[in-house]
Amino acid sequence: MVAHFLRLKLTLLGNTLRRSVWQTIGLCIALLYALFVVGSLVVAAIAGGAADPLLTGHVITLVGTITVLCWWIVPVFVFGVDQTLDPQRFTTFAIPHRSLIAGLAVAGLISVPGLATALAAGGSALAWWREPWLIPVALLGSALGVVACVVGSRAVTTALAPLLESRRYREVVAVTAIIPLVLIGPAIGWATEEIGALSRETNGGSVTVTGDGALLTAVLARFGELAAWTPFGAPWSLPVAVHDGAWGVAAVRLVIAVGTIALLWLVWTRSLAKALVNPPVGGGKGARSKGLGWFDRFPATPVGAVAARCTTYWIRDPRYAAGIGVIFLMPLILWLPARSSGNLELLLLAGPVVAWVLAFSVSNDVGYDYTAFALHVATGTSGRADRWGRALPVLVFGGVVIVLVVLLTLALSGRWDLTAPLLGVCLGTLGLTLGVSSVVSAALVYPVPKPGESPLKSPQGAAMATMLAQLLAMLVVMLLALPLIVLGIWALASGNPLVGWATLVVGVVEGVALLVVGVRMGARTFDRRAPELLQQVQAFP
Amino acid sequence: MPGVRHCVYVVVMTHQTGPGGGPTDHAPAAPPDTVTPATRPASPPDPAAALSLRGLWKRFGQKIAVQALDLDVPVGSFYGLVGPNGAGKTTTLSMATGLLRPDGGTVHVRGTDLWAHPDQAKATLGILPDGVRLFDRLTGLQLVTYAGLLRGMDRDTVAERARSLLAAMDLAADAHTYVVDYSAGMTKKIALASAMIHAPRTLVLDEPFEAVDPVSAANIRDILADYVTGGGTVIVSSHVMDLVQRMCDHVAIVGAGQVLAAGTVDEVRGEQTLEDRFVDLVGGRTRAEGLEWLRTS
Structure with a gap:
């Protein structure tokens, strides 16, 4: 059944490409860009692993946390990202529930962001090349992280689907989504400014931010440790804990990661079961306006x-x-x-x-x-x-x-x-x-x-x-x-x-x-x- | 039905061998290069007709949607245009109303060349296109008002007619609801109201009854029948043969981008029902063979 979904997804992709040259070019550019990003990330991970594996591990945890968050949150705003395998379309086929979910999950990886995430996650394990026995642990963590990405994004969108169906909500969300996007630039500027100020305090007047690596390391390690205990960061931080020899900590983080996935899976199954028997309908009486405006x-x-x-x-x-x-x-x-x-x-x-x-x-x-x-x-x-x-x-x-x-x-x-x-x-x-x-x-x-x-x-x-x-x-x-x-x-x-x-x-x-x-x-x-x-x-x- | 197919072919041949190159008051129709030899209008456009199409051509890429189509719609007729899916009904009506520029051929609206003088011709036409959206962020009343004002009507007339149209379409209660929240049937009705606000002499309606509930459809039929009695001309396209046979006095059967038969309903259907005649002309009926396994008993 999973193979069926994969083939369906690839056929759909192939057919859209056959229809338009521009789409093919667009996909090629997106793929090249993704490969470039993934490549530089993996190279950065390897280089970082050579210099300071522990710090690299923290950075990977942070980046992983952000990735998982993006996977979960972005589809809520950018609805209609990928409706090619909308579960609603399979309602009439009487596909066993388990197969449907497994198929949708795997098919969810077949997209530029999906492939890029999987490749980058796998490549990030190479950061531990100095201690090869950690690589399998890192790979396990990465795999859990990618699963958390895909299952989480599906769970969130499916659970929120009844809300997303309403036009008014969609409009409000669409407009508010612009605000954080526009503010990303200033926010980064503000953050660097604050860190700069922090560094000036600690260094007693030194103005260069890049100069004091010690502070940066401390900040990254602190945030990395913090993120490692969240459901988003736990899977990525497994190798760090194992590297430290903190087996208890590693076990707890593994439980957090697996538990998160299990919980998301449950949410997804439940809401999908509900969605399949409650197809979307136009949301009642529409908005009204007075006069001719x-x-x-x-x-x-x-x-x-x-x-x-x-x-x-x-x-x-x-x-x-x-x-x-x-x-x-x-x-x-x-x-x-x-x-x-x-x-x-x-x-x-x-x-x-x-x-x-x-x-x-x-x-x-x-x-x-x-x-x-x-x-x-x-x-x-x-x-x-x-x-x-x-x-x-x-x-x-x-x-x-x-x-x-x-x-x-x-x-x-x-x-x-x-x-x-x-x-x-x-x-x-x-x-x-x-x-x-x-x-x-x-x-x-x-x-x-x-x-x-x-x-x-x-x-x-x-x-x-x-x-x-x-x-x-x-x-x-x-x-x-x-x-x-x-x-x-x-x-x-x-x-x-x-x-x-x-x-x-x-x-x-x-x-x-x-x-x-x-x-x-x-x-x-x-x-x-x-x-x-x-x-x-x-x-x- | 190979015999019928042959008959169709003969009709086309008459066009080709008929009185060569009838007089035209416009640039000669230049059909795109196709396997069919160039056809010229068999007869001049009828200036008295509400709508007179001559030698219309349209191709999209490789597909020829409409080829050498001739049609006359007499003034005061209730004209039905029927045909299978993909026969070119919507393409024909789009070209006949100025929404789609033909590759060749002419359209005359009561003697006015539509593609030479679009403003003059469009002023007398009311159009309900199929498969286009509406400005659905407007309320129903706003949309009808908008259509009226775009036609250059004054505010009071627009207001009065919009109110009576909405009442006639049974939309008065939803006049201030945004069109985006209308059901499919309501959307059809508000589009129809927008097409009628300027009291056109000819109404061209593409699939006006699709998704409309039976009660509203009956109301719309009454409105259209009244309109025809009052001297207006209505052209509707439809899949529903029964409806066309009951409602229209003229009918044209379109297939593969050509008119297969046209005339009064009685002429076209002869002794048969319109549906049987349609199936005869269009062909494509298959006997359900090889589905024995579908029997449940």
């Missing part, structure tokens, strides 16, 4: 209607709402490095970046509509109405948001003298990027998460084409924004108010002009190609 507030014209619809989507569609979340976090992200470096002018970057992100996020608006775009084609909506309708909400609401961000960053940095040039750069960026977006979104569409899917999920195979298209459009934006950037930097450097005012004037004029030109060009392309756009959208995988 934005359709009452915008003028009753085609342009106004498109603008009202887009505004509604900016608020109601988590794919857009996630973008808004990033925008509000932007000043915060810049705040931490600005504070730690003492260079508060860094904060002023927030305004232009927010302007650019907001205006560029509509560069694939038709792709976001997906096949709902058929309504625009069926009603014969003119390119003018479609383009202006999509651009206006960004211009109006984005304009307000940007002015607020500019005022906030000016207040925080205290550089009120830069008000005029900064506003010029921001408004110019907003206008010209919107113009480029209007042309781009009428000329090419590329696959994005479909309505209702996680904003974090990017469709397979789309990656390369998407990146290329976005890169090209970004390049155009950069080129067009060049005069503005130069003027802005000049104003910043010279402090000449005249240059500042010139920047404001140039920004507003260039922004308006390029917006109008872009919308006109986009409208012409749209009028010519609307049915082709629809056909492209319908061909999305």
